[in-house]
Amino acid sequence: MSDAISAADFRAAAGTDDWRVLDQRATATFRTGSFTTGVQLVEAIGELAEAANHHPDVDLRYGTVVVRLTSHDVGGLSERDVALAVQVSQAARELDVPADATAAAGLTIAIDVLDGAAVQPFWRAVLGYEEMTGSDPDDAAPALVDPAGSRPTVWFQQMDAPREQRNRIHLDVYVGTDVAEQRVADAVAAGGRLVTDRYAPAWWVLADAEGNEACVCTWQEPADR
Structure with a gap:
């Protein structure tokens, strides 16, 4: 070392x-x-x-x-x-x-949170990420990184007051059809909720404990089309 x-x-x-x-x-x-x-x-x-x-x-x-x-x-x-x-x-x-x-360039996605401990596990599960080694202990929750090192870091910023409107940004997480339903289940088990599965198996809309959204997406067409 x-x-x-x-x-x-x-x-x-x-x-x-x-x-x-x-x-x-x-x-x-x-x-x-x-x-x-x-x-x-x-x-x-x-x-x-x-x-x-x-x-x-x-x-x-x-x-x-x-x-x-x-x-x-x-x-x-x-x-x-x-x-x-x-x-x-x-x-x-x-x-x-x-x-x-x-x-040289890099990209970090920041998510505003009131309760980092309640929100971070959802994003760890839905993205398939890991906690970053050496994250700042003063952050709302440990930052998350892609194990493969190719996708952006996700960082959690402490908010002072709750958001008053539907979030205006969400993340689309593209996965293989063989893992999509398990990824959705893992995200819900980690504290998230299923907003809608109307468009499955093309995509499922999920939200973390504070309403920040992510879609788990595949190449397939929506069932209702």
Whole structure:
């Protein structure tokens, strides 16, 4: 286990110019220009990660490779992330792959709550998420993260007064047809309620204990069409 460092410490370290810190993770985007070059870069990153016994999240797309680094044992960044970031940037240069520091971006969904303990389990169940390691203890409830690392973080913000109208935003959660009904059942068991199943098996409308809504969706057509 290594000691945690701050975002400022990471940015101040030599060789991290390609990287930006977003939501406790160091992120770099490399413009590969082709899928084949992207695969070569990913293979190089894999070798470096295995040698360091420190494994980043890597997103391979046509023309880009996005790498995200964090140290789960400290709930943030560590010197291991600095070391691997420098090595990844060097590997990209050797393949003549430029970094695009301006492309770094992240997304967190904030949900206003009065009682975080009553609301958070619903979202953990309906999204299939896990609690974030190192969440701020002053938050209304621990933040939630996608185990696969590909979807946005969900954060809970403490409200001072109850909302007075129907929420104006909801989340659509797309799942396979073989898990949809179980996902709905898990969300209800975790403190949510079924608003309507009129459109099942295309989608079910659910709400948490304070009325924030989510739809569990599949590819199928509504039964009433």
